[in-house]
Amino acid sequence: MSKSKTPKEKTESPPPVAADTTQKPGPVVNEKERKKQAFVVRTIWTLVMIFGMFFIICAGHFWTIMFVLMLQVLVFKECISITSERAKNEDLKYTGYLNWYLLITTIAYLEGKSLITYTINFLIDSNYPTALAMKFIIHQKFISYCSYVLAFVFFVSTLKKGSLKFQFAQLCITHMILLLVIFQGHCIVNNILHGMIWFLLPVGLVITNDIFAYICGITFGKTQLISISPKKTVEGFVGAWICTTFASIVLTYYLCNFNYFICPIENYNDLQVNCLTGVSCEPNPVFIHQLYKIPADLARLIDREYIQLKPIYLHAMILSLFASLIAPFGGFFASGLKRAFKVKDFGDTIPGHGGVTDRMDCQFLMGSFSYLYYETFISTHHLNIGNLLQTIVINLSGPDILILVKSLHTYLYKIGIISEDVYVQLVNLLS
Incomplete structure (x- = not known):
């Protein structure tokens, strides 16, 4: 019995749909438009950073120090x-915690001295458990060191076969970042305590050098300076050096005329x-006019034997030399x-500018040099018992010395050096 074949049904294709001519095309972003948008974003955030920094500086030394500490943490995080991307792939979950723990112990060790210096008066005059607080502060270096030793023990205990090379390399990188970032930041904090000018002048010189290196580079630049930064030119480098030297005179002239900038935190x-708020202090000799003898040949030329000048201008020119030739x-x-790890920027914390590290890479090196330069050539603070007693007798009045003695008695009583009976007798004697 033969089967009849059923003819195939003809499948009709749907009629073509007419194109929707009413639909608007999407926005076309070409290279020119992209650069324009990037320029706008970069300009806006540049203004935000400038005015934000001025606001923090005007708010006072304490908030400026907090700002520097925050920058340290952000730079450490980005670096x-x-x-440490590989740590995630190798299930080394404790690596990140260890890095942050080392950061905390390092900051505690370095900033402990400042904590002792600037909170001791507060603890003496307060009703807090001063004896315990004093012991903690006095022994803060030992406590910080013990905390670091615990980190070392924890690191050894978490070593993992197959990842040993990476773990030891990561530990070395962490210590290098701590040295290059946290130690330098510690120097910058001390610069602020020496006087706001020792913070603002180095920062301003680096910013000025960076700006003029860009301007001179795009205007005259032809010769490449260094292979890892192809856009850096010799002409921009030299031009920025000259411009930064002149800028150091202008910045110094402005800053050294205000007590708020030159007075240290004591x-x-x-x-x-x-x-x-009103600030007053006895200025450092570098901010006072002094007479300098002019070389004989030059003296005959200008018909003057001496010139009156504040030494700070000479120091500022030396700082500008470092800011121009070494800090870059x-x-x-x-x-x-960045090239070693194949990244364009350290992060995207600041829109249009990349990460905080991209803006602070020269500042930390400049800050440490400024600190060491100040301590070596400018500082006049060499404290010992003789100098301290002389300073008290010369600069304090009788009532002020009496207040000082009472405060010392209170401190000795709270830390247990003198008994309560002796303390009461001293209070009655001085009342």
Whole structure:
């Protein structure tokens, strides 16, 4: 029995749909438009950073120090993040915690001295358990060191076969970042305590050098300076050096005319000052006009034997020399590090500018040099018992010395050096 074949049904294709001519095309972003948008974003955030920094500086030394500490943490975070990606892949979950623990112990060790200096008066005058607080502060270096030793023990206990090379390399990188970032930041904090000018002048010189290196580079630049930064030119480098030298005179002239910028922080109460409160101090000799003898040949030429000048101008020119010739290598170092890990920026914390590290790479090196330069050639603070007693007798009145003695008695009583009976007798005697 033969089967009849059923003819195939003809499948009709749907009629073509007419194109929707009413639909608007999407926005076309070309290279020119992209650069324009990037320029706008970069300009806006540049203004935000400038005015934000001025606001923090005017708020006072305490908030400026907090700002520097925050920058340290952000830079540390960015540098660690680009070097520890492999830890996630190898299930080394404790690596990140260890890095942050080392950061905390390092800051505690370095900033402990400042904590002792600027909170001791507060603890003496307060009703807090001063004896315990004093013991903690006095032994803070030992406590910080013990905390670091615990981190070392924890690191050894978490070593994992197959990842040993990476773990030891990561530990070395962490310590290098702590040295290059946290130690340098500690120097910058001390610069602020020496006087706001020792913070603002180095920062301003680096910013000025960076700006003029860009301007001179795009205007005259032809010769490449260093291979890891192809856009850096010899002409921009030299032009920025000359412009930064002149800028150092202008910045110094402005800053050294305000007590708020030149007065150091000497006690806890000074940390509470801001640009609107009155500040007074005996200025460092570098801010006072002095006579300098002019070389004989030049003296005959200008018909003058002596010139009156504030020494700070000469120091500022030396700082500008470092800011122009040495500090940029901090930026070159950062460029090399980014190329080593094949990243464009350290992060995207600041829109249009990349990460905080991309803006601070030269500042930390400049800050440490400024600190060491100040301590070596400018500082006049060499404290011992003789100098301290002489300073008290010469500069304090009788009632002020009496207040000092009472405060010392209170401190000795609270830390247990003198008994309560002796303390009461001393109070009655001095009343």
